[in-house]
Amino acid sequence: DVKVTQSSRYLVKRTGEKVFLECVQDMDHENMFWYRQDPGLGLRLIYFSYDVKMKEKGDIPEGYSVSREKKERFSLILESASTNQTSMYLCASSLGPVSSGANYFTNSYEQYFGPGTRLTVT
Amino acid sequence: AQSVTQLGSHVSVSEGALVLLRCNYSSSVPPYLFWYVQYPNQGLQLLLKYTSAATLVKGINGFEAEFKKSETSFHLTKPSAHMSDAAEYFCAVTYTGGGNKLTFGTGTQLKVEL
Numbered sequence A: 001d002v003k004v005t006q007s008s009r010y011l012v013k014r015t016g017e018k019v020f021l022e023c024v025q026d027m028d029h030e031n032m033f034w035y036r037q038d039p040g041l042g043l044r045l046i047y048f049s050y051d052v053k054m055k056e057k058g059d060i061p062e063g064y065s066v067s068r069e070k071k072e073r074f075s076l077i078l079e080s081a082s083t084n085q086t087s088m089y090l091c092a093s094s095l096g097p098v099s100s101g102a103n104y105f106t107n108s109y110e111q112y113f114g115p116g117t118r119l120t121v122t
Numbered sequence B: 001a002q003s004v005t006q007l008g009s010h011v012s013v014s015e016g017a018l019v020l021l022r023c024n025y026s027s028s029v030p031p032y033l034f035w036y037v038q039y040p041n042q043g044l045q046l047l048l049k050y051t052s053a054a055t056l057v058k059g060i061n062g063f064e065a066e067f068k069k070s071e072t073s074f075h076l077t078k079p080s081a082h083m084s085d086a087a088e089y090f091c092a093v094t095y096t097g098g099g100n101k102l103t104f105g106t107g108t109q110l111k112v113e114l
Helices: none
Strands: A004-006 A010-013 A019-025 A031-038 A042-051 A054-057 A064-070 A073-078 A087-094 A098-101 A104-106 A117-121 B003-005 B010-014 B019-021 B024-026 B031-038 B044-050 B056-058 B064-068 B073-078 B087-095 B108-113
Touching: A004 A087, A010 A019, A019 A031, A019 A087, A019 A117, A031 A064, A031 A073, A042 A064, A042 A073, A054 A064, A073 A087, B003 B087, B010 B019, B019 B108, B024 B073, B031 B064, B031 B073, B044 B056, B044 B064, B044 B073, B073 B087
Parallel strands: A010 A117, B010 B108
Antiparallel strands: A004 A019, A019 A073, A031 A042, A031 A087, A042 A054, A064 A073, A087 A117, A098 A104, B003 B024, B019 B073, B031 B044, B031 B087, B056 B064, B064 B073, B087 B108
16 A cells, blocks of 8 residues: 655644655655645645656745655745644655556556645744 | 536535535546545545546445536435545546646535434
């Protein structure tokens, strides 16, 4: 079974602090994602990465940065936490394209999620 | 760009009754569609997925969904609700060339009453 773990389930930080959220997956997945989840808004993509040291902005990247130095680990960084960043943060991973023969790839697109980190910024 | 709309942010059913959670998608190319479930204080778990094979997809816990291109829908059903089905359900869409990203709906909270 794929396992995605997140460093903390609950976190309380003060305004202005630098916050690190860590995510680790154990299935050699190419892609990793960070979402925030807020009531009535569903999941919104913050950043994603499709390879080591590669990152792309999602829909709401402002106020966040990410780091992927190793394939299994994807970190979300809040440079200066603010109260409007109080939220549930979810990490996910997916396998990515798999070769099925010469020049033919399949992709399941299925994402596997960690348990989430509930961050409160006071 | 693709999107999904989940009609009804809260749905309440009696135990043993039919569960119907609605999802409509918008995509200019053939979509891949997913339903996820989230139990309180947990991450999301995949219920089922449509990847252009059979239009009726069966998932875990007795859930199924039918892809209807003419209606651009992918509604989730279960014939008989159980108390343990109480959770939040999310529909999501992507497509080939979509950069491996999923676009999620805003979720439907399912309540099951005795």
